[in-house]
Structure formats: structure tokens, C-alpha cells
Amino acid sequence: MVGSPLADPWPAPRPTSPVTSTISLPGSKSLTNRALILAALADGPSVVRRPLRSRDTLLMTAALAAMGIGVVDEGDDWRITPADLTHDADVDCGLAGTVMRFVPPxxxxSTGRISFDGDxxxxxxxxxxxxxxxxGLGVDIDDGGRGSLPFTVRGHGSVRGGTVVIDASASSQFISALLLAGARYDEGVDVRHDGKPVPSLPHIDMTISMLRARGVEVDDTDANRWAxxxxxxxxxxxAIEPDLSNAAPFLALAATTGGEITIRDWPSSTTQPGDELREVLTRMGCEVSLDDVGLTVRGAGQLHGVDLDLHDVGELTPAIAALCALADSPSHLRGIGHIRGHETDRLAALxxxxxxxxxxxxxxxxxxxIRPATLHGGVFRTYADHRMAHAGVIIGSAVGGVLVEDIETTAKTFPDFAGAWLDLTGPALVEHR
Known part of the structure; x- marks a missing residue:
């Protein structure tokens, strides 16, 4: 399957028997791109081990290299060497929110002129x-007053820093972006949120944990303030942990087929929001266990509806919504208005x-x-959104004739996802209609 052209729309395989397997996942995108930013700003060279290599992370390394940071591919790892930022550069953000938000700080x-655009x-x-x-911190920004791409950052070699008040209710990445670079600002940075609750707080916890591991002092004792x-x-x-959010469709496969899936090397303690899948799948009727090998999910042959506030783990919504559409009782997923601003308006798209x-x-x-209903085949559009593609293949694992548009959009965080999915489901044991 690897390297083979893919049909578009792609026939999602429907296994005819329970799927049982143990698999390894690529590294976490969130951890990889944070580690790359921190390595680029560090006080010496460092290695990001077993990073995710996907469109989002390759865009990040390309952005850093364009600004003058040393990025060396060492097989399984990337060696990052900080440098004075003096280059003019054009940064392609693609569809990577982390590149668009983390790189401008x-x-x-830099003393160069850094231009940003994307898909x-x-x-x-x-x-x-x-x-x-x-x-407000002293950086020259030219965005034509739009507050969106394209824009240009003109630095002066240093940033004054200080206190800023922002509304981060649309994305926790607004806060992480400022925290990641803040230690290098003359006065540090004191970020204060004023607005509706910040979504995806575990991602801010991830940022803080990674900063502290590098000796940076972070004060988060007060609500809605991070200094x-x-x-x-x-x-x-x-070393980068497996991407636990990317585990969602694979663990869902155990639920939809009554099988058993183990994800190797699932951490016993993590700041990744994907760890919430353990609780969600348990509530939906699966048997979930964690041991030294990894996380194992066993499907019980029937899924139950749930009432969940997914505010802090919004990226899991597409996969969970797909499972809810297959459940035997109603579900309500709430607290996720902010995912309308993700790769697509995910609520409308779902x-x-x-x-x-x-x-x-x-x-x-x-x-x-979402209420119980009889599903049927058809084209499932993805809107260039990898998580929508995950939802499509989950439905396709239980419903014949599902055709997933642009399955290759999954390369954003999982290169050759389609090949891995077919290897797991077994091409000889599936039906497409």
C-alpha cells in the first residue's frame, strides 16, 4: 500500500470480523512542534528524538531553518542548533496552527523580515x-489590520516583553505561543486572559511542563494568568511520546468491530489531551486497561451514548462524534464551540x-x-481536515459503502495513515459496499 496511488474518494474498509492488533503510533505533533520551538531558542544544541514527521512538523522545521536555525536530520531524530536570527524568510504555515501561532513570537x-502565509x-x-x-510587547507587525494571514513580522533582535492581556477563548495556542518564546524576552512575559473560558487547557499544561523541564520559571498560580x-x-x-489523539480511530476500531487494540508505549502520565480517550471509551462501554506494554481497548459489541463536555479535549470531537453516531442511545457533546475555528468548522462539518x-x-x-439512527454508505467529505478523515474511517469500519474524500489529508499528523489502516483491517477481510 505504501507509495501506491489512493482512490479519491477512498473506500473505507469494513472489517468482517473483530480486529485484534498491537500497533505503534508516530510521535505527538503537539509535543514535537513545542520541542522544536524550545530547541531553537535554547542555550545550546539539542536533539528531538523520534519526532513526528508529518506535514505540520516539516513545515515547522522549514520555518526555523529559513530563519537561520540549524536543523539536521539524524535518521530517527532531529538535531537543532540555535543561531542568531538575522535572515529574511518566507514561512509557509500550510494548515498548521502551531506554525502560524508559535513562530511569530x-x-x-530576529533582525530579519519574516513573512507568513499558508493554505x-x-x-x-x-x-x-x-x-x-x-x-504590545514591542514587535513590528504588518497584517493590514486583518489580524490574519498573510502578515509580516519585523523584529529588532530583541523583544521588550512585559504584561499583555488577550482573549484566548478561541485557542489555547495563543497563550502557548507567547509562553514558549517569553523567557527570551527582556522582561519575560506575563499573559493574562480576559474572555470566555480558555479551551484545551491540557495543551497549556503541556507547554508549561516542557518549559519547566528546561529550567524556565513559570508562575501559573493565579487563574487566567501565566507568567x-x-x-x-x-x-x-x-524523546517524543506517541500522538495519543491520533490513537482515536485505532482504538475506535476495537469498539466498532468488537475487537482488541493495543497502542504500544502509552505513557502512564502525560499532558496530552488524547489520554482522555481512556475515560471516554470506558463510558461508551469498552474495557480499557493500561500496563507496561501500552493501552488496550476491548470492544463489547455495543456502544452506548454519552453526555460529555469536551471543552478541554476538543480535538477528539470528530472521532467521538463518529462513535456516538454508532451508539445505541443518545449523546450530547458540548463545550466545543471553539472547534469551529479549527482546520474547518468541525461542528458544521460533522x-x-x-x-x-x-x-x-x-x-x-x-x-x-446525536441520536440513534440507521446509517448507510455515501461520500464523507473531509474539508482538508485530518480529524474529519478519522471520523469517516470510523463510520466506514461499521457501515458498508463509506467513501472518504481526500484521505491523504491525514498526512498532516500521520504519514501513510491509509496504509496503516489497511494493514490493520486486513485487505482480504473487508468489504467496501
Whole structure:
């Protein structure tokens, strides 16, 4: 399958027997791109071990290299060597929110002119709060007053830093972006949130944990305030955990087929939001266990509906919504209005695409209500969104004739996802209609 051209739309395989397997997943995108930023700003060379190599992370390494950071491919690892940032550069953000939001605070430390743009949809994704904050901290920003791509950062070799007030209710990445670079600012950075609750708080915890591991002082004792003291960022070699959010479709396969899937090397303690899958799948009727080998999910042959607040783990919504569409009782997913600003408006897209396959879905301002219904085959559109593709293959694992549009969009965080999915389901044991 690897390297073979893929049909578009892609026939999602429906296993005819329970799927049982133990698999290894690529590294976490969230951890990889944070580790790359911190390595680029560190006080010496360091190695990012077993990073995810996907479109998002390759865009990040390309952005750092364009600004003058040393990026050397060492087989399984990347060696990162910090440097004075003096280059003019053009940064392609693609569809990577982490590149669009995390790199501009670094670019503020450059003496070059750093221009940012990305895929057409990225011009709709919010970044204005980060740009306004940088402007308030002394960085020159030219965005034509749009608060979105394309924009240019003109640094002066240093950033004054200090206190900024932002509304991070659209994305926790606004806060992480400023914290990651803040230790290198003359006065550090004191970020204060004023607005509706910040989504995806575990991602901010991840950022703070990685900063502290490098000797950076972070004060998060007060609600809605995060302060990073000025000082060096230690050079730390870091091994990247498996991407637990990417585990969602594979663990779901155990649930939809009544099989058993083990994800190797699942950490016993982690800041990744994907760890919440353990609780969600248990509530939906699966048997879940964690041991020295990894996390194992056993399907019980029937899924139950759930009422969940996914505010802090919004990226799991597409996979969970797909499972809810296959459940035997109603579900309500709430607290996720912010995912309308992800790669696509995920709430509208899920309601539309699940509904097109027969699901009974009601879209709300901040969530979805899903009731039991008989599903059927058809085209499941993905809107260039890897998580939507995950939802499509989950439905296809239980419903014949599902065709997933643009399955290759999964390369954003999982190169050759389709090949791995076919290897797991077994081409000889599936039906496509």
C-alpha cells in the first residue's frame, strides 16, 4: 500500500470480523512542534528524538531553518542548533496552527523580515490576538489590520516583553505561543486572559511542563494568568511520546468491530489531551486497561451514548462524534464551540457529513446532539481536515459503502495513515459496499 496511488474518494474498509492488533503510533505533533520551538531558542544544541514527521512538523522545521536555525536530520531524530536570527524568510504555515501561532513570537527576536502565509483556509483561522500581543510587547507587525494571514513580522533582535492581556477563548495556542518564546524576552512575559473560558487547557499544561523541564520559571498560580520569567532556556534532548489523539480511530476500531487494540508505549502520565480517550471509551462501554506494554481497548459489541463536555479535549470531537453516531442511545457533546475555528468548522462539518450518511444530528452553538439512527454508505467529505478523515474511517469500519474524500489529508499528523489502516483491517477481510 505504501507509495501506491489512493482512490479519491477512498473506500473505507469494513472489517468482517473483530480486529485484534498491537500497533505503534508516530510521535505527538503537539509535543514535537513545542520541542522544536524550545530547541531553537535554547542555550545550546539539542536533539528531538523520534519526532513526528508529518506535514505540520516539516513545515515547522522549514520555518526555523529559513530563519537561520540549524536543523539536521539524524535518521530517527532531529538535531537543532540555535543561531542568531538575522535572515529574511518566507514561512509557509500550510494548515498548521502551531506554525502560524508559535513562530511569530520567535520571529520577533530576529533582525530579519519574516513573512507568513499558508493554505487558503488558514486565512480564516484566528491569530489576531497573538499579533496584537506581540505589537504590545514591542514587535513590528504588518497584517493590514486583518489580524490574519498573510502578515509580516519585523523584529529588532530583541523583544521588550512585559504584561499583555488577550482573549484566548478561541485557542489555547495563543497563550502557548507567547509562553514558549517569553523567557527570551527582556522582561519575560506575563499573559493574562480576559474572555470566555480558555479551551484545551491540557495543551497549556503541556507547554508549561516542557518549559519547566528546561529550567524556565513559570508562575501559573493565579487563574487566567501565566507568567514566564526572563532567562535562558536549557538545551534538553527530548524523546517524543506517541500522538495519543491520533490513537482515536485505532482504538475506535476495537469498539466498532468488537475487537482488541493495543497502542504500544502509552505513557502512564502525560499532558496530552488524547489520554482522555481512556475515560471516554470506558463510558461508551469498552474495557480499557493500561500496563507496561501500552493501552488496550476491548470492544463489547455495543456502544452506548454519552453526555460529555469536551471543552478541554476538543480535538477528539470528530472521532467521538463518529462513535456516538454508532451508539445505541443518545449523546450530547458540548463545550466545543471553539472547534469551529479549527482546520474547518468541525461542528458544521460533522453535522453535515454524519447527517449525509443517515445520522440524526442536531448542531448547537457549542456542540452536537446525536441520536440513534440507521446509517448507510455515501461520500464523507473531509474539508482538508485530518480529524474529519478519522471520523469517516470510523463510520466506514461499521457501515458498508463509506467513501472518504481526500484521505491523504491525514498526512498532516500521520504519514501513510491509509496504509496503516489497511494493514490493520486486513485487505482480504473487508468489504467496501
Amino acid at each position: 520567535v520571529a520577533g527576536l 487558503p483556509h488558514m486565512r480564516n483561522r484566528p491569530v489576531g490576538e497573538v499579533l496584537a500581543a506581540l505589537g 514566564v520569567a526572563p532567562g535562558p532556556i536549557g538545551a534538553v534532548d527530548e 453535522a453535515r457529513e454524519l447527517g449525509n450518511l443517515g445520522a440524526d444530528v442536531t448542531e448547537h452553538a457549542d456542540g452536537l446532539s
